[in-house]
Amino acid sequence: MAQRPDVKIECRNLSKSFLTEQYTINVLDDISLDVRENEFLVVLGPGQCGKTTLLNCMAGIIMPDAGKILLDGREITGPGPDRGVVFQQYALFPWKTVMDNVGFGLQIKGVGKAERTGIAQRYIDLVGLQGFEKSYPHQLSGGMKQRVGIARAWANNPEVLLMDEPFGALDAQTRYAMEKETLSIWETDKRTVVFVTNNVEEAIYLGDRVIVMSCMPGHIKSQYPIDIPKPREYTDPRFLEMRRLISDDTELSL
Amino acid sequence: MDAIEAAACKLPLVPRQPTPYALKLKASARDNYISIVSFAAFLVAWELVCRLGIIGAYQLVPPSQLVTTFIMKLTNANPDGGTLLEHTETSLVLALTGFGAAVLVGVPLGLFMGWYKPLDIMVTPIFDAVRPIPPIAWIPLAIIWLGIGLPAKAFIIWLAAFVPCVINSYTGIKLTNPVLIRVAQIYGASNWETFYKIGVPSAIPMVFTGLKLSLNASWTTLVAAELLAASQGLGYLIQMGRRLAKPDIIIVGMLTIGFTGALMSWGLNRIEARFASSKRVRL
Amino acid sequence: MKIVRALKSKLLLPVMSVGICIAIWQVLHLIIGGEFLPSPYQVYREAVRMFSVKIGGNTVWMHVYYSLRRVVIAYLLGAATGLPLGMYMGWNRTFDKVVKPVFEVLRPIPPIAWIPIAILWLGIGEGPKIFICYVGAFVIFVLNAYTGMRYTDPLLIAAARTYGASRRQQLFNVAIPASMPSVFAGVQNALSMSWMCVLAAELVGAREGVGYLIIQGMDMYKPPMIMVGMIIIGIIGASLAAILRRFERVVCPWRRDLT
Numbered sequence: 001m002a003q004r005p006d007v008k009i010e011c012r013n014l015s016k017s018f019l020t021e022q023y024t025i026n027v028l029d030d031i032s033l034d035v036r037e038n039e040f041l042v043v044l045g046p047g048q049c050g051k052t053t054l055l056n057c058m059a060g061i062i063m064p065d066a067g068k069i070l071l072d073g074r075e076i077t078g079p080g081p082d083r084g085v086v087f088q089q090y091a092l093f094p095w096k097t098v099m100d101n102v103g104f105g106l107q108i109k110g111v112g113k114a115e116r117t118g119i120a121q122r123y124i125d126l127v128g129l130q131g132f133e134k135s136y137p138h139q140l141s142g143g144m145k146q147r148v149g150i151a152r153a154w155a156n157n158p159e160v161l162l163m164d165e166p167f168g169a170l171d172a173q174t175r176y177a178m179e180k181e182t183l184s185i186w187e188t189d190k191r192t193v194v195f196v197t198n199n200v201e202e203a204i205y206l207g208d209r210v211i212v213m214s215c216m217p218g219h220i221k222s223q224y225p226i227d228i229p230k231p232r233e234y235t236d237p238r239f240l241e242m243r244r245l246i247s248d249d250t251e252l253s254l
Numbered sequence: 255m256d257a258i259e260a261a262a263c264k265l266p267l268v269p270r271q272p273t274p275y276a277l278k279l280k281a282s283a284r285d286n287y288i289s290i291v292s293f294a295a296f297l298v299a300w301e302l303v304c305r306l307g308i309i310g311a312y313q314l315v316p317p318s319q320l321v322t323t324f325i326m327k328l329t330n331a332n333p334d335g336g337t338l339l340e341h342t343e344t345s346l347v348l349a350l351t352g353f354g355a356a357v358l359v360g361v362p363l364g365l366f367m368g369w370y371k372p373l374d375i376m377v378t379p380i381f382d383a384v385r386p387i388p389p390i391a392w393i394p395l396a397i398i399w400l401g402i403g404l405p406a407k408a409f410i411i412w413l414a415a416f417v418p419c420v421i422n423s424y425t426g427i428k429l430t431n432p433v434l435i436r437v438a439q440i441y442g443a444s445n446w447e448t449f450y451k452i453g454v455p456s457a458i459p460m461v462f463t464g465l466k467l468s469l470n471a472s473w474t475t476l477v478a479a480e481l482l483a484a485s486q487g488l489g490y491l492i493q494m495g496r497r498l499a500k501p502d503i504i505i506v507g508m509l510t511i512g513f514t515g516a517l518m519s520w521g522l523n524r525i526e527a528r529f530a531s532s533k534r535v536r537l
Numbered sequence: 538m539k540i541v542r543a544l545k546s547k548l549l550l551p552v553m554s555v556g557i558c559i560a561i562w563q564v565l566h567l568i569i570g571g572e573f574l575p576s577p578y579q580v581y582r583e584a585v586r587m588f589s590v591k592i593g594g595n596t597v598w599m600h601v602y603y604s605l606r607r608v609v610i611a612y613l614l615g616a617a618t619g620l621p622l623g624m625y626m627g628w629n630r631t632f633d634k635v636v637k638p639v640f641e642v643l644r645p646i647p648p649i650a651w652i653p654i655a656i657l658w659l660g661i662g663e664g665p666k667i668f669i670c671y672v673g674a675f676v677i678f679v680l681n682a683y684t685g686m687r688y689t690d691p692l693l694i695a696a697a698r699t700y701g702a703s704r705r706q707q708l709f710n711v712a713i714p715a716s717m718p719s720v721f722a723g724v725q726n727a728l729s730m731s732w733m734c735v736l737a738a739e740l741v742g743a744r745e746g747v748g749y750l751i752i753q754g755m756d757m758y759k760p761p762m763i764m765v766g767m768i769i770i771g772i773i774g775a776s777l778a779a780i781l782r783r784f785e786r787v788v789c790p791w792r793r794d795l796t
Contacts, residue, residue, distance in 0.1 A: 023260065023267040048264050061695050081701035091696040095714045095789070105700040108710070136790065156700060215264040288631060293638035313658055379554035380561060386771035386778075388733040393740060394755035394763045399573055474647040478737050481652060489650070496653035504654045512646035519645070 008160060008192045009035040009058060013067035016053055027053045028064065029217040035160075035194055040186060042207030043196045044250065050218035051196040052088075055164050058194060059085050071160070081105060084158035088165045090145045092137040098124065098148050099133040105156025123151040126185055143174040147181070154185065160192045167202070179205055183231060200250065204242050205232055212249055222249055315502040320509075323502040334494035334503070336486055341507075342514060345476055345487040348404075350518075352411030353472040360416045360468070361461055364423025368457075369449045381420065389414035389475050393482060407479040414475035415468040422464025426457030462526045469522055473515045488514075575761040580768070583761035592753060595745050601773065604739065604746040607663065608731045611670030615727060619678025620720065626679070627686025627716070628708055640679070648673035648730070649737045656742075666738040666746075673734040674727040681723025685716025721785045728781060732774050747773070 016028040027050040035041050045051045056062045058069055060079040069076045071083070079085075084105070092101050100107075103120040111119075124133060127147040137145055146166055153161060163182075167175045179202055186193060197203055203210045207226055214221040224246055228238050260267055273281075297317050303309055304316035315323075327338040336344075367374045389410055400406040430453045438448040480489020488511050495503035559577050566576040575583075588597050595603070626633045626640075651672050655665035689712050697711045739748020747770050754762030 019270070021272050022269060024270045025263065026266050026268060029266075046264065050265065059699055061698065079695070079698040079701075081699070083699065085696065085699045087692065087696060089692060091692045093693060093696075093711065093714070095717065104697075104710075108697075108700050108702045108706055217266045286634070288634040289638045292635040296639050379557040382551075382554055383558040383771075386775040387767050388729075388736055388770065388774065390733060390737050390740065391751060391767050391770045394751045395760065395767065397755060398758065398760055398763070474649060477647050478649045478740075481649065481737075482740060492650060492653045496657050499657065501654065501657060504657065508646050508650050508654065509642070511650045512642070512644075515647065516645040 006037045007034050008037045008039075008072065009033075009194070010070040011054075011058070011067065012070070014054070014057060014064045014069065015066040016050075016057065016062070016064045027218050028057070029219045030067070031219055032067075033211065033220060035192060038190050038192055040193045040195065040206055040208045042203040042210045043194065043213060044200065044203040044210055044246070045198060045213030046215060046250065047198055049213055049215035051198075051213055052164055053218075054213075055085075055162050055194065055196050058160075059083050059162050061085075081109065081156055082159045084153035084156055084161050086146070086149045086153045086161070086163040086166045088168050090137070090142075090149050092145055092148055092152075094137050097134050097136060098129060098140075101137070101148055102151045102155050104152055109156075120151075120155055123155040126154075126188070127151045127181065141174075142170050143178060146170065146178065150182065150185070154189065158191070160194065163193065163195045165196050165198065168198070175199075175202070180231070182206065187230070200243055200247050201234060204239060204246065205234065210246060212246065311501075312499050313501060315505065319502055320505055324506050327503070327506060333498055333500070334491055336491070338491075338506070338510060341486060341488050341491045342510060345480065345489065345511075346514065348407060348487065349411060349472050349476040352408055352476070353415045353469055356412050356415030356468060356472065357419055357465060360419025361423045361464070364420035364464070365427050365449075365454060365457060365461075367420070368424040368427035369453055385417060385421075389417070389471070390478050393479065397483065402483045407476070407484065410479050411472050411475050415472035418467035418471055419461075419464045422460050422467065423457060426460025426464070427453045429460070430456045458530045462522075462530055465526075466519065466522055469518055470515070473511075473518065477511060573760065575764060580761050580764045583759070584765045584768075587750075587762065587765055593744060593749060597750070597769070600745055600747055600750055601769065604735050604748070605773070607666050607738075607746070608670055608728075608735050611667045611735075612674050612728060612731045614667075615671050615674030615678050615731070616724070619675040619727075620682045623679035623682025624686050624713065624716065627683040628712060633683075644676055644680075648676070648734050652738060652741055661742055666735060666743065669738045670731040670734040673730040677723050677727040677730055678720075681719050681726070682716065685719025685723075686712055688719075689715040717789050721789060724785070725778060725781050728777055729774065732770075732777065736770065 011031060011033040014028050014031040014033075015026070018025045018027060031054065033054075043051050043054065053062065057064050058076070060076050060083065076083075093104065096104070099117065099120055102124055103111075103116045106116040106119060121133070124130060127150055129144060129147055129151070132140065132144065137148065140148070146169075149166065150163075166182075167178050170178065183206060195203075195206060204226055210224045210226060212221045212224070213219070224242065226242060228236065228242070232239055301316045301318060304311075304314055304319075324338070329337055331337050331340075363377070367377055392410055392413060393406070396406040396409050400409060434452050434456065435448055438452050443451065476487075477489040480487040481493050484490040484493075488507055492504045492507035492511075495501065495507060562574075562577050566574045571579075590596075592600070622636070626636055648669050651669055652665065655668045659665045659668060693711050693715055694707055697707050702710060735746070736748045739746040740752060743749045743752075747766060750769070751763050751766035754760070754764075754766055
């Protein structure tokens with residue numbers, strides 16, 4: 001099937017349910033979605049409404065019950081280094097140092113130590129963790145851990161980066177700083193990003209396009225292209241206008 | 255997912271028919287057939303090894319003979335002086351008595367030690383000195399003090415069961431969430447009330463861990479004590495089996511010991527599930 | 538100066554503990570009477586005597602050596618066989634199902650219950666003693682390796698998969714390191730179990746070893762000798778545990794991160 005040239009990921013009619021003893025929970029209900037090449041796409045929705053499930057399907061960690069996901073026209077059958085993931089709970093390997101964590105993907109690929117160290121160092125510098133190469137995750141703060149997570153995912157040079165509420169566990173100030181940093185990394189090293197969040201401001205600050213998901217049932221409500229040039233100001237009138245628009249939209253979905 | 259979690263879920267819940275029991279049984283049989291086949295193969299191999307004389311009759315007996323010996327021992331007091339049931343009863347009574355007595359003293363002691371500093375300071379040194387010495391090492395001293403017989407065995411078993419009770423209760427109550435203690439203080443609870451209503455309930459999971467360790471220790475120590483100095487009981491049974499060079503009695507005895515121990519652990523787990531399920535005591 | 542202060546604070550509590558213990562012991566001795574409970578001084582005197590003579594043909598140090606040797610051999614054998622087995626059982630569901638039935642039947646049998654059949658099979662000598670310790674340590678190693686492997690945080694495995702790690706890479710790069718804390722808990726439990734088992738085996742029948750020492754004390758009706766033996770046993774047990782804890786801190790420095 002012919003694919004439009006600038007579409008990186010195509011989700012067609014995705015459905016996913018989970019079964020408990022007494023209920024079937026329809027988490028995703030016939031979702032279709034396109035992600036364009038080098039686009040920073042934000043998926044916005046309240047908590048517990050299936051955004052993570054959608055992301056995990058794109059990552060290949062779980063398989064949808066119905067529908068398929070195409071990456072560059074090829075169907076996804078499982079996880080792989082072409083789709084990097086940044087997890088909300090960091091998922092850092094506690095027995096590895098920061099340097100070893102960041103270089104993990106390269107190690108799996110079989111890249112030699114010297115080259116690996118060089119690439120990892122570049123990304124450690126990019127996220128601002130110079131000097132912490134030999135530290136262990138338990139010695140780092142939440143924000144620092146997530147920076148390691150981002151560096152690790154980015155260092156593996158994936159075609160797509162999937163970020164699952166990466167700043168959800170951080171305090172407000174760290175969060176603002178991380179948003180800024182993510183944007184600057186993305187500007188330096190552009191690639192396709194799908195970013196999941198429940199924070200409207202974060203969505204508008206980061207996204208080229210914001211997709212609003214609703215809960216009952218889990219499907220895509222609406223889309224908002226954000227045309228404000230980056231870097232954006234939280235207090236810019238256009239920003240506030242978008243914020244109002246999207247907030248009103250999400251409020252109805254509760 | 256219970257009713258409260260269901261109500262809080264924002265996603266659409268579609269009621270479904272729970273899987274019928276027959277299907278569940280089928281599924282679990284399918285899951286386990288590898289285990290069943292493997293166990294059967296093991297038994298067959300064992301049988302063959304014995305029948306073909308690869309291992310002599312004085313060292314190992316085939317499973318078929320074990321079954322006959324087992325049935326025989328249920329009612330026959332030969333050749334050691336008691337039926338299997340009598341031995342098991344003797345052992346069980348002793349182990350459970352020791353265990354019960356240890357729990358009655360050990361759990362409260364551990365809880366109080368963990369809460370009240372003066373008691374802690376007084377008792378902990380004694381405890382720390384006695385703890386590294388394995389209970390079995392007390393056997394010679396116990397025999398000198400109390401003679402060969404029931405009191406010595408009971409003392410050792412009690413000692414073995416006592417230590418894990420105290421340690422785990424102590425740790426359990428020490429790990430009480432300090433925030434909860436604060437809350438109690440703000441509401442004006444006395445130290446005793448806080449101990450009784452907050453400390454003890456939150457220590458229950460660890461207390462049960464201690465109980466399980468304690469039960470295991472008392473059963474193990476009982477076997478050791480009966481091996482060394484007894485005239486009845488499962489430990490005595492397997493020792494007699496060796497003296498008479500009858501491996502079938504030894505193996506039947508060993509399996510009975512294992513099975514009884516597992517049964518008691520299972521019983522304790524059920525009690526824990528009833529009274530201390532994590533849903534109830536999640537603080 | 539700092540070192541002295543640190544040493545002082547670390548030593549102060551245990552030393553005070555021991556002091557209080559000896560004091561209470563002395564009091565009990567006065568209450569209960571010399572026959573049953575020798576005084577600390579009597580025990581000390583006996584210890585001095587014991588260390589200067591040969592008991593049953595061996596010095597006390599030799600007895601300690603015999604016991605330790607049995608423990609170490611059994612323990613290392615147990616680790617070498619139990620850890621890989623447990624890990625593989627935890628990793629490969631099919632293998633788990635094959636091995637599980639036999640293991641679950643043997644597991645509840647206390648190691649000490651193996652003594653009679655071990656003597657029947659291996660005679661009287663080093664064989665049964667090492668065998669019992671081995672059984673005790675083996676079971677613990679298997680269980681802890683199994684739990685560590687089975688309950689590896691699935692998130693970490695998922696993360697590894699997103700980097701394209703093959704099954705084998707997941708095993709060696711993620712699952713095995715992640716199960717190390719559980720393995721180490723097993724390492725310590727297995728050692729204390731081995732120590733207990735060697736003692737039990739020696740009590741049943743031995744001519745050398747620390748168990749022999751306390752049996753001799755019993756046969757010769759000498760409570761001070763028994764108590765010296767018990768104290769030696771306690772000290773060695775505690776020292777072994779302390780050495781292992783040190784070792785763990787070196788090998789698993791991140792352990793404080795996980796509860």
